[in-house]
Amino acid sequence: MSLTAPTAPDMPRYARFSRRLRAMFLDWTLAMALMFGALMVASNVESDVLARVLGAVVVLILLLYEPVLVWCGGGTLGHAWTNLRVVADDGGNLSLARALGRFALKSLLGWYSFLTMVATRRNQAVHDLLTHSTVQIRDPAKANSGQFITERSEDDPAMPSRLRRTLVTAVYLAFGVLLYFGVLAALLQGGILTPRLRQSRHLLGRRPYRRPRCRRGVARDDRRRHRHGLARPPVRRTQGVDEFSGRRRRRSQGSPSPHPHNACRGPGSAG
Numbered sequence: 001m002s003l004t005a006p007t008a009p010d011m012p013r014y015a016r017f018s019r020r021l022r023a024m025f026l027d028w029t030l031a032m033a034l035m036f037g038a039l040m041v042a043s044n045v046e047s048d049v050l051a052r053v054l055g056a057v058v059v060l061i062l063l064l065y066e067p068v069l070v071w072c073g074g075g076t077l078g079h080a081w082t083n084l085r086v087v088a089d090d091g092g093n094l095s096l097a098r099a100l101g102r103f104a105l106k107s108l109l110g111w112y113s114f115l116t117m118v119a120t121r122r123n124q125a126v127h128d129l130l131t132h133s134t135v136q137i138r139d140p141a142k143a144n145s146g147q148f149i150t151e152r153s154e155d156d157p158a159m160p161s162r163l164r165r166t167l168v169t170a171v172y173l174a175f176g177v178l179l180y181f182g183v184l185a186a187l188l189q190g191g192i193l194t195p196r197l198r199q200s201r202h203l204l205g206r207r208p209y210r211r212p213r214c215r216r217g218v219a220r221d222d223r224r225r226h227r228h229g230l231a232r233p234p235v236r237r238t239q240g241v242d243e244f245s246g247r248r249r250r251r252s253q254g255s256p257s258p259h260p261h262n263a264c265r266g267p268g269s270a271g
Contacts, residue, residue, distance in 0.1 A: 013137040013148035014123040015084050017114060020135055026078035031062055067099040075138070083147075085138040094133055102131040112176035119164075121152040 038058045042051040069076045074085040074093045086102075088094050094102065105127035106113055113126040122134050137143045 011150055012087075012122075012134070013140055013143065013150065015135045015137060015148055016123065016146075017117055019082055019084060019147050020114075023076070023078035023082040023084055026081055027066070027076050030077060031065070034058060034061065067096065067103045070094055070099040070102070071096045079135075080138070083138045083142050085136055087134050087136050089132045089134070094131065098131045098133070102127045102133060105130055109176075115176070123149060 035058060038054055042054050045051055045054075066076050070086045071094060073080070074087065079085060086094060086099075088098070106125075109126055116126055116129065117123045120129070124134055128134055137148050
Protein backbone atom coordinates (compact mmCIF):
# COMPACT_ATOMS: atom_id res chain seq x y z
CA MET A 1 0.00 0.00 0.00
CA SER A 2 1.33 3.46 -0.79
CA LEU A 3 2.03 6.17 1.72
CA THR A 4 -0.87 8.35 0.57
CA ALA A 5 -3.53 5.64 0.51
CA PRO A 6 -6.35 5.79 3.05
CA THR A 7 -5.60 3.99 6.30
CA ALA A 8 -7.99 1.40 7.66
CA PRO A 9 -8.83 1.60 11.37
CA ASP A 10 -7.28 -1.82 12.12
CA MET A 11 -4.24 -1.40 9.87
CA PRO A 12 -0.86 -1.26 11.63
CA ARG A 13 0.87 2.11 11.57
CA TYR A 14 4.64 1.89 11.60
CA ALA A 15 6.55 4.75 13.21
CA ARG A 16 8.81 6.98 11.20
CA PHE A 17 12.44 7.52 12.13
CA SER A 18 11.80 11.04 13.46
CA ARG A 19 9.28 9.66 15.95
CA ARG A 20 11.62 6.93 17.09
CA LEU A 21 14.45 9.42 17.39
CA ARG A 22 12.37 11.51 19.78
CA ALA A 23 11.70 8.46 21.93
CA MET A 24 15.42 7.60 22.05
CA PHE A 25 16.27 11.18 23.02
CA LEU A 26 13.83 11.04 25.96
CA ASP A 27 15.30 7.74 27.16
CA TRP A 28 18.82 9.15 26.80
CA THR A 29 17.81 12.18 28.89
CA LEU A 30 16.50 9.91 31.64
CA ALA A 31 19.71 7.87 31.59
CA MET A 32 21.88 11.00 31.84
CA ALA A 33 19.79 12.32 34.74
CA LEU A 34 20.16 9.01 36.55
CA MET A 35 23.93 8.93 36.02
CA PHE A 36 24.51 12.52 37.14
CA GLY A 37 22.29 12.03 40.18
CA ALA A 38 24.20 8.90 41.15
CA LEU A 39 27.53 10.72 40.71
CA MET A 40 26.39 13.55 42.97
CA VAL A 41 25.25 11.13 45.66
CA ALA A 42 28.44 9.05 45.40
CA SER A 43 30.64 12.15 45.67
CA ASN A 44 28.90 13.29 48.86
CA VAL A 45 28.85 10.00 50.75
CA GLU A 46 31.85 9.09 52.85
CA SER A 47 31.62 5.33 52.36
CA ASP A 48 33.45 3.83 49.40
CA VAL A 49 31.43 0.64 49.70
CA LEU A 50 28.15 2.54 49.39
CA ALA A 51 29.45 4.41 46.35
CA ARG A 52 30.46 1.16 44.64
CA VAL A 53 27.10 -0.44 45.39
CA LEU A 54 25.33 2.63 44.01
CA GLY A 55 27.42 2.49 40.83
CA ALA A 56 26.64 -1.20 40.33
CA VAL A 57 22.92 -0.56 40.80
CA VAL A 58 22.96 2.27 38.25
CA VAL A 59 24.75 0.10 35.67
CA LEU A 60 22.25 -2.72 36.26
CA ILE A 61 19.31 -0.33 35.81
CA LEU A 62 20.74 1.04 32.55
CA LEU A 63 21.27 -2.47 31.18
CA LEU A 64 17.82 -3.81 32.11
CA TYR A 65 15.77 -0.63 31.61
CA GLU A 66 14.80 -1.13 27.97
CA PRO A 67 14.59 -4.96 27.82
CA VAL A 68 12.39 -5.29 30.89
CA LEU A 69 10.01 -2.47 29.90
CA VAL A 70 9.75 -3.73 26.31
CA TRP A 71 8.98 -7.20 27.66
CA CYS A 72 6.41 -6.07 30.24
CA GLY A 73 4.78 -2.98 28.71
CA GLY A 74 5.73 -3.02 25.05
CA GLY A 75 8.11 -0.08 25.25
CA THR A 76 10.18 2.26 27.37
CA LEU A 77 9.05 5.53 28.92
CA GLY A 78 10.24 7.32 25.80
CA HIS A 79 8.08 5.03 23.69
CA ALA A 80 5.08 5.67 25.92
CA TRP A 81 5.54 9.45 25.86
CA THR A 82 5.78 9.47 22.05
CA ASN A 83 2.81 7.10 21.54
CA LEU A 84 4.93 4.18 20.31
CA ARG A 85 4.99 0.48 21.05
CA VAL A 86 7.37 -2.38 20.20
CA VAL A 87 5.26 -5.21 18.77
CA ALA A 88 6.27 -8.75 17.88
CA ASP A 89 5.23 -10.28 14.57
CA ASP A 90 2.52 -12.28 16.32
CA GLY A 91 0.95 -9.07 17.68
CA GLY A 92 2.01 -9.28 21.32
CA ASN A 93 4.98 -8.12 23.37
CA LEU A 94 8.45 -9.48 22.89
CA SER A 95 9.75 -12.16 25.21
CA LEU A 96 12.51 -11.29 27.65
CA ALA A 97 15.14 -13.14 25.60
CA ARG A 98 14.14 -11.37 22.38
CA ALA A 99 14.01 -8.03 24.19
CA LEU A 100 17.54 -8.59 25.52
CA GLY A 101 18.76 -9.55 22.06
CA ARG A 102 17.10 -6.51 20.51
CA PHE A 103 18.75 -4.19 23.03
CA ALA A 104 22.16 -5.85 22.52
CA LEU A 105 21.96 -5.50 18.74
CA LYS A 106 20.77 -1.92 19.01
CA SER A 107 23.63 -1.02 21.35
CA LEU A 108 26.21 -2.82 19.22
CA LEU A 109 25.22 -1.36 15.85
CA GLY A 110 24.20 2.09 17.04
CA TRP A 111 22.93 4.49 14.39
CA TYR A 112 23.87 2.12 11.58
CA SER A 113 21.03 -0.16 12.61
CA PHE A 114 18.49 2.41 11.38
CA LEU A 115 19.87 2.65 7.84
CA THR A 116 17.65 -0.21 6.70
CA MET A 117 14.39 1.56 7.57
CA VAL A 118 14.16 3.11 4.11
CA ALA A 119 14.58 -0.24 2.34
CA THR A 120 12.06 -2.27 4.36
CA ARG A 121 8.29 -2.51 3.98
CA ARG A 122 7.53 -1.79 7.64
CA ASN A 123 10.25 0.71 8.56
CA GLN A 124 12.27 -1.92 10.40
CA ALA A 125 15.80 -1.39 11.64
CA VAL A 126 18.37 -4.19 11.75
CA HIS A 127 17.57 -5.02 15.37
CA ASP A 128 13.87 -5.13 14.45
CA LEU A 129 14.46 -7.48 11.52
CA LEU A 130 16.64 -9.90 13.48
CA THR A 131 14.21 -10.08 16.42
CA HIS A 132 11.04 -10.17 14.25
CA SER A 133 9.54 -7.02 15.71
CA THR A 134 8.21 -3.64 14.59
CA VAL A 135 7.66 -0.24 16.21
CA GLN A 136 4.06 0.89 15.75
CA ILE A 137 1.78 3.68 16.90
CA ARG A 138 0.29 2.81 20.28
CA ASP A 139 -2.93 4.84 19.99
CA PRO A 140 -3.92 5.70 16.39
CA ALA A 141 -6.42 8.29 17.59
CA LYS A 142 -3.59 10.46 18.99
CA ALA A 143 -1.33 10.26 15.91
CA ASN A 144 -1.30 12.30 12.72
CA SER A 145 -0.34 11.16 9.23
CA GLY A 146 3.19 12.56 9.48
CA GLN A 147 4.17 10.26 12.33
CA PHE A 148 3.71 6.86 10.64
CA ILE A 149 3.49 4.98 7.36
CA THR A 150 1.53 1.94 6.29
CA GLU A 151 3.09 -1.24 4.97
CA ARG A 152 4.63 -0.84 1.56
CA SER A 153 3.60 -3.36 -1.07
CA GLU A 154 5.91 -5.13 -3.50
CA ASP A 155 4.07 -3.75 -6.56
CA ASP A 156 4.35 -0.17 -5.35
CA PRO A 157 6.46 1.86 -7.85
CA ALA A 158 8.15 3.68 -4.98
CA MET A 159 9.17 0.39 -3.36
CA PRO A 160 12.56 -0.99 -4.57
CA SER A 161 12.93 -4.67 -5.32
CA ARG A 162 13.91 -7.20 -2.68
CA LEU A 163 17.37 -7.71 -4.22
CA ARG A 164 18.03 -3.99 -4.28
CA ARG A 165 16.96 -3.61 -0.68
CA THR A 166 19.30 -6.44 0.34
CA LEU A 167 22.23 -4.96 -1.57
CA VAL A 168 21.64 -1.47 -0.17
CA THR A 169 21.50 -2.84 3.38
CA ALA A 170 24.71 -4.83 2.89
CA VAL A 171 26.50 -1.81 1.40
CA TYR A 172 25.45 0.44 4.26
CA LEU A 173 26.59 -2.06 6.88
CA ALA A 174 29.91 -2.66 5.11
CA PHE A 175 30.48 1.07 4.83
CA GLY A 176 29.76 1.54 8.52
CA VAL A 177 32.19 -1.22 9.51
CA LEU A 178 34.93 0.12 7.22
CA LEU A 179 34.41 3.65 8.50
CA TYR A 180 34.68 2.49 12.11
CA PHE A 181 37.91 0.55 11.58
CA GLY A 182 39.32 3.34 9.39
CA VAL A 183 38.82 5.94 12.10
CA LEU A 184 40.25 3.57 14.70
CA ALA A 185 43.34 2.91 12.58
CA ALA A 186 43.84 6.64 11.99
CA LEU A 187 43.66 7.33 15.73
CA LEU A 188 46.15 4.57 16.48
CA GLN A 189 48.53 5.70 13.76
CA GLY A 190 48.36 9.30 14.91
CA GLY A 191 49.26 8.27 18.46
CA ILE A 192 46.05 9.61 19.99
CA LEU A 193 45.05 6.27 21.50
CA THR A 194 48.62 5.17 22.25
CA PRO A 195 49.21 5.12 26.02
CA ARG A 196 52.04 7.36 27.16
CA LEU A 197 53.98 5.66 29.90
CA ARG A 198 56.49 8.39 30.55
CA GLN A 199 57.22 9.62 34.04
CA SER A 200 55.51 12.77 35.22
CA ARG A 201 58.90 14.49 35.57
CA HIS A 202 59.35 14.28 31.83
CA LEU A 203 55.76 15.43 31.19
CA LEU A 204 56.27 18.44 33.44
CA GLY A 205 59.29 19.58 31.44
CA ARG A 206 61.93 18.31 33.84
CA ARG A 207 64.86 16.11 33.04
CA PRO A 208 63.95 12.40 32.88
CA TYR A 209 64.74 10.45 36.01
CA ARG A 210 67.99 8.50 35.97
CA ARG A 211 68.78 6.08 38.75
CA PRO A 212 72.15 6.95 40.32
CA ARG A 213 74.73 4.27 40.82
CA CYS A 214 75.62 4.88 44.47
CA ARG A 215 73.41 3.73 47.31
CA ARG A 216 73.34 7.09 49.05
CA GLY A 217 72.25 8.78 45.86
CA VAL A 218 69.45 6.24 45.42
CA ALA A 219 68.08 6.86 48.90
CA ARG A 220 68.40 10.63 48.58
CA ASP A 221 66.74 10.73 45.18
CA ASP A 222 63.96 8.39 46.34
CA ARG A 223 63.15 10.83 49.15
CA ARG A 224 62.97 13.68 46.64
CA ARG A 225 60.72 11.69 44.36
CA HIS A 226 58.51 10.75 47.31
CA ARG A 227 58.04 14.43 48.19
CA HIS A 228 56.71 15.01 44.67
CA GLY A 229 54.45 11.96 44.83
CA LEU A 230 56.42 9.95 42.27
CA ALA A 231 57.61 6.99 44.35
CA ARG A 232 56.85 5.05 47.48
CA PRO A 233 58.55 6.24 50.65
CA PRO A 234 62.08 4.90 51.02
CA VAL A 235 63.13 2.63 53.86
CA ARG A 236 64.93 4.65 56.51
CA ARG A 237 68.31 3.34 57.48
CA THR A 238 69.03 2.36 61.04
CA GLN A 239 71.95 4.25 62.50
CA GLY A 240 75.09 2.22 62.11
CA VAL A 241 73.44 -0.70 60.26
CA ASP A 242 73.73 -1.41 56.56
CA GLU A 243 70.23 -2.05 55.19
CA PHE A 244 71.51 -4.21 52.34
CA SER A 245 73.70 -6.66 54.31
CA GLY A 246 72.23 -6.25 57.79
CA ARG A 247 75.73 -6.00 59.28
CA ARG A 248 76.95 -3.24 61.52
CA ARG A 249 79.38 -0.93 59.80
CA ARG A 250 82.80 -0.37 61.39
CA ARG A 251 84.24 3.09 61.35
CA SER A 252 88.04 2.95 61.05
CA GLN A 253 90.15 5.54 62.79
CA GLY A 254 92.23 7.81 60.63
CA SER A 255 90.92 6.49 57.35
CA PRO A 256 92.16 8.38 54.36
CA SER A 257 89.85 10.68 52.43
CA PRO A 258 87.83 8.76 49.86
CA HIS A 259 88.86 8.80 46.24
CA PRO A 260 86.58 10.75 43.89
CA HIS A 261 85.63 7.47 42.21
CA ASN A 262 84.76 5.97 45.62
CA ALA A 263 82.56 8.86 46.76
CA CYS A 264 79.57 6.57 47.06
CA ARG A 265 81.22 4.25 49.55
CA GLY A 266 80.63 4.55 53.23
CA PRO A 267 83.22 5.76 55.76
CA GLY A 268 85.95 3.33 56.41
CA SER A 269 85.26 1.38 53.19
CA ALA A 270 88.14 2.87 51.17
CA GLY A 271 90.50 0.34 49.70
